[in-house]
Amino acid sequence: MQTFEQERNILPLAEVLDQYFTKYPNSQLLKLQLEFEGPFLKYEFVGFDDTNRYTFEINAANGAILKERQKFLKPNESEKLNQKALNITNLLPLTDINQLALQHSELQHPFQWELDRVRERTVWKVELANEIGNQITEVKLDAHKGTLVQLKLKH
Known part of the structure; x- marks a missing residue:
């Protein structure tokens, strides 16, 4: 794979x-x-x-x-x-983060991946769109555990 x-x-x-x-x-x-x-x-x-x-x-x-x-x-x-610095030790691989984001969203076209910080937690924000790009979902996942932090419909 x-x-x-x-x-x-x-x-x-x-x-x-x-x-x-x-x-x-x-x-x-x-x-x-x-x-x-x-x-x-x-x-x-x-x-x-x-x-x-x-x-x-x-x-x-x-x-x-x-x-x-x-x-x-x-x-x-x-x-x-x-206080805003990212914790980049033991990050989950982007392969895992991308697969998890796809599992949490009906939209299947990821186009942006951002490592961010939410309070004390470092998270991956993955933005996904539908085929024509008029719907966008943002999936936030814990960057170390892969757990879902937030799912937000942007359009």
């Missing part, structure tokens, strides 16, 4: 996380998103360390850097951001 990444011919999540943390070794993540940019998928990271906020986007198929941005943090902003 192919993994989620193999089915979509994109780089594995672990590999792109390594790429991000090689570039910004002492940072923490606030956002990790996989979404379509025109005809291809891109990974987007937003992270921070004690002094800077980073935005890093790469082409999910070939790892080419699409955007890099670094911005100085305001005094004490790092402390506030620490």
